[in-house]
Amino acid sequence: MIILKRKIFSVSIIFILISFVLILLVITSLVEDIKRNSQDYVLQRKALVLLQRQFQEFEDFEKNSVFYQSNLEKLDKLLVDPEVPVDFIQFLEEESQKLNLSIKISPISIIPQETDPWESMGFQVLLTGSFPKCWAFLEKIQASPWLFEIERLEIRRISEKEFQSEQLKSFSLGDVSFFLDLKVYIR
DSSP: HHHHHHHHHHHHHHHHHHHHHHHHHHHHHHHHHHHHHHHHHHHHHHHHHHHHHHHHHHHHHHHHHHHHHHHHHHHHSSSSSSOOOOHHHHHHHHHOOOOOOOTEEEOOEEEEEEEOSSSSEEEEEEEEEEEHHHHHHHHHHHTTTSSEEEEEEEEEEOOHHTSSSOOOOOOTTTTTEEEEEEEBBOO
């Protein structure tokens, strides 16, 4: 009888221990699932907040699209058409004619830099005339509607020897030549 009681007691303890271990495993598994689901919920909530913010920004962009469109059109007018830079070249020629300057424009290659906000093309401009008029030309092109940088500016007085050439006979002693390398930003 005592042996039977011990067997029953032993089996009961083993059963209780097994039950306890099973319950512990189930609880641990449930806790892990809850943690994982909580993390998923937090990530989904952040994604939802991000999507809502992006949607709001998109709606704001749509509301202000007329404003953005007008600014984009203004920006487009600041950039030279690389296929046909005629407007820019005509502008340079007209301004030089207004100031009675001789002008020669030729394309040059410009090395792009990482800091350049847009692509660019280069022009070398040779101006010949009086210094004040050449300087006025520089001021006029800087006030022009196009975006460009003066990469190089070299000023030389016309020598007596150069006056003997046919191209410079109309100029006087004391006139100068401006050599400009322009980096013009393109669309």
